[in-house]
Amino acid sequence: xxxxxxxxxxxxxxxxxxxxxxxxxxxxxxxxxxxxxxxxxxxxxxxxxxxxxxxxxxxxxxxxxxxxxxxxxxxxxxxxxxxxxxxxxxxxxxxxxxxxxxxxxxxxxxxxxxxxxxxxxxxxxxxxxxxxxxxxxxxxxxxxxxxxxxxxxxxxxxxxxxxxxxxxxxxxxxxxxxxxxxxxxxxxxxxxxxxxxxxxxxxxxxxxxxxxxxxxxxxxxxxxxxxxxxxxxxxxxxxxxxxxxxxxxxxxxxxxxxxxxxxxxxxxxxxxxxxxxxxxxxxxxxxxxxxxxxxxxxxxxxxxxxxxxxx
Amino acid sequence: xxxxxxxxxxxxxxxxxxxxxxxxxxxxxxxxxxxxxxxxxxxxxxxxxxxxxxxxxxxxxxxxxxxxxxxxxxxxxxxxxxxxxxxxxxxxxxxxxxxxxxxxxxxxxxxxxxxxxxxxxxxxxxxxxxxxxxxxxxxxxxxxxxxxxxxxxxxxxxxxxxxxxxxxxxxxxxxxxxxxxxxxxxxxxxxxxxxxxxxxxxxxxxxxxxxxxxxxxxxxxxxxxxxxxxxxxxxxxxxxxxxxxxxxxxxx
Ligand SMILES: [Fe+2]
Ligand SMILES: [Fe+2]
Numbered sequence: 001x002x003x004x005x006x007x008x009x010x011x012x013x014x015x016x017x018x019x020x021x022x023x024x025x026x027x028x029x030x031x032x033x034x035x036x037x038x039x040x041x042x043x044x045x046x047x048x049x050x051x052x053x054x055x056x057x058x059x060x061x062x063x064x065x066x067x068x069x070x071x072x073x074x075x076x077x078x079x080x081x082x083x084x085x086x087x088x089x090x091x092x093x094x095x096x097x098x099x100x101x102x103x104x105x106x107x108x109x110x111x112x113x114x115x116x117x118x119x120x121x122x123x124x125x126x127x128x129x130x131x132x133x134x135x136x137x138x139x140x141x142x143x144x145x146x147x148x149x150x151x152x153x154x155x156x157x158x159x160x161x162x163x164x165x166x167x168x169x170x171x172x173x174x175x176x177x178x179x180x181x182x183x184x185x186x187x188x189x190x191x192x193x194x195x196x197x198x199x200x201x202x203x204x205x206x207x208x209x210x211x212x213x214x215x216x217x218x219x220x221x222x223x224x225x226x227x228x229x230x231x232x233x234x235x236x237x238x239x240x241x242x243x244x245x246x247x248x249x250x251x252x253x254x255x256x257x258x259x260x261x262x263x264x265x266x267x268x269x270x271x272x273x274x275x276x277x278x279x280x281x282x283x284x285x286x287x288x289x290x291x292x293x294x295x296x297x298x299x300x301x302x303x304x305x306x307x308x309x310x311x
Numbered sequence: 312x313x314x315x316x317x318x319x320x321x322x323x324x325x326x327x328x329x330x331x332x333x334x335x336x337x338x339x340x341x342x343x344x345x346x347x348x349x350x351x352x353x354x355x356x357x358x359x360x361x362x363x364x365x366x367x368x369x370x371x372x373x374x375x376x377x378x379x380x381x382x383x384x385x386x387x388x389x390x391x392x393x394x395x396x397x398x399x400x401x402x403x404x405x406x407x408x409x410x411x412x413x414x415x416x417x418x419x420x421x422x423x424x425x426x427x428x429x430x431x432x433x434x435x436x437x438x439x440x441x442x443x444x445x446x447x448x449x450x451x452x453x454x455x456x457x458x459x460x461x462x463x464x465x466x467x468x469x470x471x472x473x474x475x476x477x478x479x480x481x482x483x484x485x486x487x488x489x490x491x492x493x494x495x496x497x498x499x500x501x502x503x504x505x506x507x508x509x510x511x512x513x514x515x516x517x518x519x520x521x522x523x524x525x526x527x528x529x530x531x532x533x534x535x536x537x538x539x540x541x542x543x544x545x546x547x548x549x550x551x552x553x554x555x556x557x558x559x560x561x562x563x
Binding site (some may be wrong): 267 | 340344353379385411457459465466562563
């Protein structure tokens with residue numbers, strides 16, 4: 001078959017909503033796009049452990065500490081799962097980690113914001129996991145089999161995280177004055193960055209063309225963002241917190257909220273490395289990785305010795 | 312001291328030990344040498360915190376002054392903490408963590424196996440649950456002992472230094488004071504002196520598999536049952552208790 005025929009067959013399968021599996025033929029650009037997207041997603045899970053890990057040693061109750069550790073551990077599991085999905089595309093984890101350290105691979109920019117109070121554990125779960133779910137539910141129908149299946153598994157845990165985060169916020173919002181203030185402040189700081197998680201407006205999103213055609217991406221940034229806003233506003237109202245957007249208004253005709261404008265300068269500044277925590281996040285990952293080199297070497301040396309014994 | 316007061320102290324000793332252990336293992340989160348190990352260490356932290364909660368909740372009931380697990384964990388000072396010294400040792404490098412864990416895990420499995428026979432149903436129940444976890448912990452730390460000891464020259468040396476450093480904290484686990492003795496005599500607590508020999512056998516087997524040795528110096532550090540600690544504990548508690556104490560009226 002010619003390249004052209006292969007590509008036509010491939011597109012026919014996509015159009016028929018069939019999943020593409022690792023050993024099948026796929027256009028090189030499709031493979032590259034997936035490696036970029038899935039590895040970015042995996043790195044996000046792993047780097048995302050840090051802002052929450054930041055509060056494990058200060059969690060204010062035994063239960064809170066347990067819930068937080070379990071959550072961060074789940075994210076590590078998501079990372080592992082996604083690295084495996086990515087490896088089915090013919091790249092190994094060492095290379096992916098290397099790309100994270102050199103800055104070639106990105107991760108979700110939201111994690112470049114610092115977590116400053118305990119309420120941020122609520123805000124991150126509620127808003128950041130909440131935004132991630134909207135995106136990931138949509139990705140359950142993505143065209144690459146291993147990625148789609150990974151999303152099904154991960155979404156279940158993410159919605160659990162979202163509820164736990166919301167529970168922290170609700171508890172604080174009805175707590176002491178100091179707690180209420182912390183809760184509102186966390187919402188103020190994390191609201192806009194959460195909306196930024198969906199990426200640029202559709203009109204400014206040059207990468208989407210192929211991704212939509214190949215059904216890697218099933219819905220546009222703006223559609224997903226609006227869905228998140230509509231479901232989250234009511235949750236904020238329910239616990240007496242105010243979303244920091246003066247332009248927010250229910251639109252009867254659209255049956256949806258109108259809202260203000262994202263500070264796109266901030267968005268690009270943080271993506272380009274100028275958030276408060278960018279350097280720290282990558283440096284921390286690299287430090288743990290480098291400090292662990294001797295342990296990985298030891299494990300390998302031991303395994304090799306065992307293998308030689310068998311021979 | 313009444314029987315309840317003694318039992319309360321007993322619960323604090325084990326509760327504090329697991330709480331402090333959980334904290335140390337929690338400090339590894341995002342610092343593991345590989346993602347799988349990060350997950351394993353957080354797993355261990357979660358087990359310990361679950362066990363700590365069981366002991367402290369029951370301790371609060373036994374004390375009968377309305378103190379919760381959080382009152383006991385977050386509102387007691389360094390001098391009131393009665394955790395085993397070994398649990399508070401800083402993580403250090405991975406070898407130090409593994410040696411610390413291994414020495415305790417080997418103790419823990421034997422201790423809880425004995426505790427299942429306790430005439431106190433709550434303690435026996437805690438023991439039943441912890442045994443499964445302790446088995447997994449011991450497997451984890453013992454496997455790493457061997458891998459590090461029989462890995463590279465560097466890992467071997469690091470493991471040996473860790474053992475040399477940590478060994479003197481192991482005797483503390485087997486100390487029996489009047490409280491321990493009394494509870495052991497009445498069939499509630501464990502006679503730790505009795506399990507020491509078995510512990511030594513487990514340790515010597517793994518140490519030999521790992522091609523390392525235990526130090527000549529047999530001096531053992533003590534103090535935990537009277538609230539005497541290394542300086543590391545105060546710093547840990549300062550961090551652990553900071554938020555809970557800054558807002559004592561808050562519910563989280
Ligand atoms: Fe996740
Ligand atoms: Fe999550």
